[in-house]
Amino acid sequence: MKRILVLLLICLSGTSLAQTQAPLRLSMPEDAIAYLRLMGQTESSDDQAHTRLQEVLQSLSRDMNLRAALAADLEKQPELVQQHPWLDLLAMVEAPAELVVLWPTGATAAQGRILVRGRSRLASEEVLNQMLARISQAVDGLQLIQGFGGKHVASLRWEDKMDLLLVLDPASRVFYLLAGEGVTGKELQDRVAGLVLQQTHPMLALEQRIDTTATGPFLWLDMPRALYAWTLYAKPAPEMRQRLGLFAGVRAAALGWGRRNGRGRLSLVVDAPGNMGLAGMLPPVKNDYSSLYSRGEPKWLLALNLPGQGLQQMLDSLVQASLKPGEDIPTGKQALGQALGVDPDRLVAGLGPETVLFSDQAGIFLAVRNTDPDAVQQLLDHATANYSVEHRIREFGGRSYHHLNVWMLPEEAAKPDQDPLDAYVREFFVRDHLYWVRDGQWLIFARLPQPLFDRYRLEDKTALGDWLKTHQRQRTENALLLISARIDDVPRMLYYGYLTVYQSLADLLDMPFDPFAFPGAMDLELPDQGSYGVQLDLSDPYLTLEFSFEDNPLEILSGGNTATNVAMLGIVASVAIPAYKDYLSRSRIGEAMNLAAVVKNAVAEYQVSTGHLPVDAAQAGVDTAQLLAAQKIIASLKVTNGRIVITFGEDDPGLSRKTLILTPYGIEDQGSVRLVWRCGNSPEPAGRRVVLATQGGKTPVHVQSSLPARLLPKSCR
Structure with a gap:
């Protein structure tokens, strides 16, 4: 078990090979007896509409580089990497990461192989060699034989019993790793070249019952061959061999966490003709709730x-x-x-x-x-x-x-x-x-x-059947046992739970965090209830135990020491913490608008008293240096012929050097002139125009904002 763990850790270090190769799940070798997906792509291919909360939770993974903060924290604390080398890998791995156990027919324990495919966050072979060196120094029995070089291949050895070869494509950062006794470069090359796209492997049928997006953690076992290989490798006691007889009728098993039909699923599926003997006790289940009605929603x-x-x-x-x-x-x-x-x-x-x-x-x-x-x-x-x-x-x-x-x-x-x-x-x-x-x-x-x-x-x-199918997204026709519920306030508690975790992580990594910039649950229009269900399905040949959930499941995140908290960051970053960057930017724009209001009043007063627009802020009686002294958001605020131009500083990458422009317009109003402001990308104000100009005859010309439209206040869109 320790060997396998070490292999997993090493495979997640940043190595890679041509991404033109299909994922292992779509190119399973014939001698594969087990498949493990550690994580998948963050983008979901689920065609069901996600809830508002899911959209918010997913967007942060695109907007924030939390893993970079994790890497920076690890650099400050090298002793953590020495004690826990997997932390170094946690900051560097990218999805997807896949592992296949290979066991040719008639193979001995020494002929078993582990093939890994993944993607590194880094393309620099020099940095990757440094990482492999740190890991080999931290793990007993692990030696770095050769780092990445001209052929983009690195080799390691584990306790003089197992060889590990990695091949990397720097352009795509995709890597393959082959581990086993006596592994050679030619064998690795042949293995990778022999991967052929094929979408009929029996594993895919089980995966579709759990995760149609193929993005979540997933484990599949060819049970007869996997048990045989395990007995050769582990040499279990006779008592344990007898217990293994319980799985004699099982063809395959799969355990996964993913999405299907718009709901999250944590499922165990067993492919066993006759349902492991249960068919002799219980015939196949066939349910129909279409004629049973509740009053209101259950x-x-x-x-x-x-x-x-x-x-x-x-x-x-x-x-x-x-x-x-x-x-x-x-x-x-x-x-x-x-x-x-x-x-x-x-x-x-x-x-x-x-x-x-x-x-x-x-x-x-x-x-x-x-x-x-x-x-x-x-x-x-x-x-x-x-x-x-x-x-x-x-x-x-x-x-x-x-x-x-x-x-x-x-x-x-x-x-x-x-x-x-x-x-x-x-x-x-x-x-x-x-x-x-x-x-x-x-x-x-x-x-x-x-x-x-x-x-x-x-x-x-x-109709309870419609409610279970449409609202709860549960397949009920073969359910032996079924539990389904809608629980009040779960989406709200889940959202605030993520914010609490993020606040702790920000403290840990000394990252800026402004809780007032986050929207409230009402702003997000979160649903009042979350739907959850548990069921045991019996439909020959499948025996399924499934937990379904709406939005994201409550993560089991624990603290206590720095290593655990850093691991929490990796988990939260991969799942995505609630997005807040846009809301933070909007709040800063709102603060800028408050400062601009002072200048707008000064311009309006000058126009009323003189009948002209001020040439600059000083003529309007505004000391912009003093106005901006207590803030760091706005780099400059200028008045040009009555027009106000706000330029943002570099503290917020989304606003950096962007401008927001407010232009005064004169509108005739019952014989007088009313000053109306046009902001950002908003249309020209309605009404009969009166030309406004400086004493020298210069008129302001409106220019649209360079800020993204989604960040503009409603009055500026």
Whole structure:
């Protein structure tokens, strides 16, 4: 395991080869038994519209070079790199980074290979050689045999047992690494040359079930060959070999974190014909929630879906467990049918597969599909006649409401109520009430009748199937277990959580941070709720466990020491912290507009008193040097023939040397002249124009701003 970790660390150092080669996921070698994508491209190919929060979170990775700040911090603290060489790599790696384990048929442990493809942030072979030298000094047993040179190849050796060769294309910064015992340059060359574009590899089918964007972390295993290779390499004990027999029917497995259908997914998918033996216990699940409605939009939902055939098998197991010596299952079922008053096979066949507990605007309900109402009625009639059960039907608003009053311990029903307190305790703990209505093929249960009354008073209905598909983006047709919810305030808390993390990282790296420049959650128009779900799917041959989430998942970020905090920066930078650069620039422009307002008032007063425009700021009575002394945003503020020209300084790269111009216009207004300002890229003011000029006859000419339009105030667009 330590060897593999070291290989991963080394492969992420900045090496690269021609980017004309397809990614490894699209050129999988035939002898690949495992694939690992450490990270993918930051740009998503998901064609679903992202939420406003996602757009904000993604934009920072394009606008800010946080990894450069990480690298600068590491240079200040070389002892960290000595103790944790992977930190050096963290600052240099670029997406995508892929790893494939190669195991030719019949290969021995010594013939296994690891092939890595990635991209470096650096193209300088000299800098990369320095990095490899630092890593080899920090990692025991690792030697740098040869750095990058004329052939763009570097070689290392691990404990005299494993060779590592890297080849780099400085132009594209793409690299390949091949690791294994006795690896040669020719083998690396042949391996890279043999990569052929092919999009039919079985791995891609599993990847599509997890991440259609192919950007998130992803692991795939060819289970039979991977387990065989692992047993040759690790030589496990006999007990462990026996445990591996549990995976005998598994063809492949995949674990990934990505996006599908507009939602984030953290999924484990197992490709196992027969579902690892579960098919013998449970038939394939097939659900349909299209005919089940909530009132208003559901708040949460929990569904357990057991097919009728599966219930039959469970019934047989229960009956078999209760048989007396000499009895068989048919005899046991006959006895059970006499006790229930209905054929148990018929009763079970009419139930399911869907059982749904959900909450909506009317209350909390349990819905069970029932396609044989007569069997249920026979059960109720028999229970009422023979047991301590009362079943009543009340009619309200043209609908039948069922009430079931059950003594949980039948013998308690006949006891006289000698003591009032004893009677209350017995009633509370021993009796139970259940209320329900029939709604098409569904029995809708509640603890009291009032939620059922409200359910049918509310006209706003939502089909649960549509809600799960459209709002929650969950595939439900094969879900054995399904949990789905919309949680209040999660997008807002997530956004502020990112800001808090970024503030800590800015403190750590001594970076400028202005929390007042960030927009509020209301400014971003974040949704009030976030949708989340968990489900277990059973559809031969796939067995899937999936967690789905809206926007970005809450990152597990911990502090405590500098190394951990720097690692946090790498994580946050790769996922993207909420964008704020534009908002920071807008706030600075707003501050400049406030200063310009002082000059605008002075120009207007001069024009009213003299009938002319001032030639410059001094003539208007403004000391611009004093006005700008307390700030660092504006490099200069000039007045030319009444026109105000603001030039920004270099503190903000997005504003550096850009100009914002405000031009006065005279508009006739009931016999007088009203001064109106035209700002930036805004159109000419409406109204009848009056020519304004200096005493020397010079008139101002408006010029549009050189600032990006997105940064301009609304009045200047």
